[in-house]
Amino acid sequence: MAARAPGHFGGGGSPLDDIDIGVYRLMVEALSEAVLLYGADGRVLTHNRSAERLLGLSAAQLSGQAPLPAGWCVVREEGGELPGLAALRTGRAQRNVALHVRTPEGERWLCANAEPLFRGGDGRPYAAVVSLADITEQRRTRAQLERQSAFRGSLIALVGASLQHGLDEAFYQRLLEGAVQVIPGAQAGSLLLRGEGDAFFFVAAVNFDREVLARSYLYEHELFRDPEVPGLQLIYGFDNSAIDPERRAPLYEAGDTGGIKVSMSIPVEMGGRAIAYFNLDNFDDPNAFGEEAIEMGRIFAHQVAALWQRFRLEAELRKERAALERLAFFDPLTGLPNRALLHDRLQHALAQRGAGALTVMFLDLDDFKDVNDTLGHDTGDALLREVSRRLEACLRAGDTVARWGGDEFVLLLPGVGTEQAASRVARKILTCLAEPFALGEVDVRVAASLGVALYPGLAASSEDLLKHADIALYRAKEGGKHTYAFFTEDMNRRLKVRLSQGAELREALASGALTLALEPRVDLATLEVTALEARVVWPHPERGPLGADALLPLAEEAGLIGQLGERVIALTCEQAAQHKREGRTQRLSLTVSSRGLRHAGIVPQLAHHLRRTQLEPAQLELGIGDLATVESPTGLATLRALHGLGVQLSLAGLGVPGIPLNLLRQLPLRSVQLDGSFVRDLTLEGADAYAAGQLARNLIQLVVALGRNLGIAVVAKGIATPLQRALLRELGCDEGQGPLFGAPYTTAAPAAGAVYLPLPT
Structure with a gap:
């Protein structure tokens, strides 16, 4: 390696030119790759120790060696050429050439690089430096990854097909065929599914007759598995003697079960219990299922278990969805459509x-x-x-x-x-x-x-x-x-009138056309006005003033009852606040309907309008007219919440048949209002007058006594004559209202800037 071409190992005026050749040799010896110098004839001139380790030859054996040792051959395409020889022949470097080599010890993969060396000006290489790296493990790993990727792709395709077709009769056959196709070493197989009584039944087969296998079944202890070893197992021998002859015969008739060299038994588990077994068989090699196949088997079992679990959950969801749809669209009591x-x-x-x-x-x-x-x-x-x-x-x-x-x-x-x-x-x-x-x-x-x-x-x-x-x-x-x-058409005309009136009421609410009528309530002893009862009035331009009796059914039918209730609360709070600014001390009383009490927004609505108008809550009295609502737990809770705002509560219509007087003890009341029928009966004339009057007197005395005991004022309504006032005062009633003390009078909403009428004297 003493001769060097320019650009290799220094040269060309590089400062490295003066470095001893021994330094270069040490550098080459330190490389983990095999480095060999081939002469023009393609034989090894020199090498490093890594070449000896890679090729399994000594230094003496390598010296003068041909490009490949004896017993080595390259698996290559027809007409291929070794990189070192190609570099010598063409004078061009060969980069990262992958060599698939068959050796006496087995197949290997090498990565080769070849660099031609030149001397003189003829342009012909006199030698070539060849480096070799063993990439067998890398290629095996890559091949395994490729197989794993193909395996997972096959699994995805299998799962996709199963999801598309669902749990049809071919579902299990598709699963088994997929396992045989993607797991290396599998040549045949069968699928056993747990049935009732812990028996396993053949539901699919590859290279066996499934219809014949279906005549048999096996219990878990008959599956040739080691009961002490969980999970996947390799089985090398089959002792069928424990299976009764009737069930054993189909196992042999279905195919070459006796020729199986090894079987991979793959359990599919859900909830810690095997629900199925995939048996994959090989007829040629007892070692057909290596670590890679075993790992694929485990992955396959996991994926199948997940798939089965998904189908089970989807079945449960469909069942629950059907139940929910039934609840949504059918009456639970009768089963009829709702x-x-x-x-x-x-x-x-x-x-x-x-x-x-x-x-x-x-x-x-x-x-x-x-x-x-x-x-x-x-x-x-x-x-x-x-x-x-x-x-x-x-x-x-x-x-x-x-x-x-x-x-x-x-x-x-x-x-x-x-x-x-x-x-x-x-x-x-x-x-x-x-x-x-x-x-x-x-x-x-x-x-x-x-x-x-x-x-x-x-x-x-x-x-x-x-x-x-x-x-x-x-x-x-x-x-x-x-x-x-x-x-009928007549009903239709009436309906159109009601719809038209509903639209008018909606417009009246939006435009603020509603107002209040105020009826005075007086102290029966002094005739001093103590409160004013507020009633909603709609001054209809054609039909004249319409009171609550006309408005409530119309609002109910038009779906405006909530808006009407809030508007009346707002008007009452505004009226009471106006009175306070004018120096008047009388409370305003407003009777709330049963629908109003059941309305979820009544408490926050009232709190909002009290704050908005800066009204002292004690200046407002709410009359409760529906005792059926009061008797319910939610009704009592609503009344206590209203009382918690600071407003005064009054029980209206006391004396109507069916109203229990013991409710008075449960309610946070300021007063009770006697029904006008009591007052009327006091002064009846005619044959039954005495009995009716006596009954009314007794009931009034009872209410007054109870009111005194509970500290509740008693208000009599509908007083029309001085005699009625005198009798009620004699019986102990505290306050009263009715035609005797003045008819109700109307006032516009404060927001409209109207002038208020003076209080009657």
């Missing part, structure tokens, strides 16, 4: 091109409340279920019976488009329901009323049809129950 499904079916029927005739019936059970009250809610529920079954039985298969709520049902009858046809169905239903219902030990009779709306007709939408049938139902009930009524 409102949501009814709306969907009705809209679908109307949306069909050229939608045909259709009838909607609203059905309500007459006096159903009596059944609940006398026989209990369980019997009432049983009755509703039996009514549902009877309705379905007396209608056609294509008809829909839906539960609307409570004891109300809606019937959807496609193809029924005339009053005559609908009347026949209605009469059939009434007759069907008139028969007694056997509910346990009692027979229950129940009647029904029906409202009927036809399409095409006066309705243009599904909402119109349902609304028309509902209106017709109430007309049927007004007509004496146990009958049916059709929605």
Whole structure:
């Protein structure tokens, strides 16, 4: 290696030119790669020690050696050439040439580089430096990674196909074929799936007859596995003697089971328990399944377990989704379609091109409340279920019976488009329901009323049809129950009027057209005005002033009850704040409806308007007019929350039948208001006057005594004569209001800048 061409090992005026050649030799000896110097004849002139280790030859053996040692050959394409010889022949360097070499010890991969050396000017290399690196492990690792990548790709494709086709009858066959295809060494196989009684059944086979195998089954202890070794196992011998002859015979008839050299038994586990076994077989080599195949088997089992788990979860989710859909679209008590499904079916029927005739019936059970009250809610529920079954039985298969709520049902009858046809169905239903219902030990009779709306007709939408049938139902009930009524043009005109009035009310609320009427309440002893009861008034431009009796049903029907309630609260707070600014000390009293008390926003709404108007809460009194609401836990909680704001509470309408007086002990009240019927009965004239008057006197005395005991003021309403005032004062009532003390008067909202009327004297 003493001769050097320019550009190699120094030269060309480099400062390295003066370095001794021995230094270069030491550098080459330190390399881990094999370095050999080939002469022009292609034989080794010199080398480093790494070459001896790589080629397995001594220094003497390598000296003068041909390019490859004896017994070595290169696996290459036809016409290929070794890199060193190619460099000598062409005079061009050969870079990173991969050599697949077969040696007596086995196959190896080498990475070769060859650099030609030149001397003189003829341009012909006189030698070549060749470096060799053993890349066998790298190539094996890369090949293994490529196989693993292909294996995972096959798994993904297998999982994708399984997800696409689902758990069909070919699912298990696809899994097994995929395992045989992708796991090295597998030539055949079978899949055993756990069934009932812990027996495993053959559900798939490759290179065996699956139909024959299906005649047999194995228990876990018969699977030729070592019970002490968990997980994947390699099995080399098969002792079938423990299997009874009837089940053993198909194992031999199905294929060459006796020729199996090795079998890889792969358990698929879920929840710590094997649910299946993949048996992959090789007929040629007991060592066919190496570490790579075993690792692939474990990965395959894990992926299959995950896939199975996914299918199981999806099945459970489908079951839960079906249950949720049933809850969403079916009534849990009767199993009938609910409102949501009814709306969907009705809209679908109307949306069909050229939608045909259709009838909607609203059905309500007459006096159903009596059944609940006398026989209990369980019997009432049983009755509703039996009514549902009877309705379905007396209608056609294509008809829909839906539960609307409570004891109300809606019937959807496609193809029924005339009053005559609908009347026949209605009469059939009434007759069907008139028969007694056997509910346990009692027979229950129940009647029904029906409202009927036809399409095409006066309705243009599904909402119109349902609304028309509902209106017709109430007309049927007004007509004496146990009958049916059709929605008519007259009802339609009335409905349009109500819709128009609802729109007007919406506009009145938006424009601030509502105002209050104030009725004075006085101290019965001094006649001093102690409070003013506020009532909402709508000064309608055509119909005149409309009070709460007209506004509440209209607001309820138009869906404006919440807006109306908040507007009345706002007006009352503004009125009371205005009084305070004018130096008036009288409280304002406002009676709240049952719907208002149930409204979730009443407490925050009132708190907001108290802050907005800077009103002292004690200047406002809320009258509670619906004792049924008060008796409920939520009603009591709402009253306590209102009292917590600092407003005063009054129980209105005391004396109405059915109101328990012990409620007075539970409520944070300032006063109770006696119903006007008490006051009227005090001064009745006629045959029954004395008895009625005495009863009224006794009840008033009872309320007054209870009020004194609880520190609650008693207010009498509807006082019209001085005699009534005198009697009530004598009986101990504290305050009163009514025509005797002045009629209610109206005032505009403070925001409108109106001038207030003076208080009556």
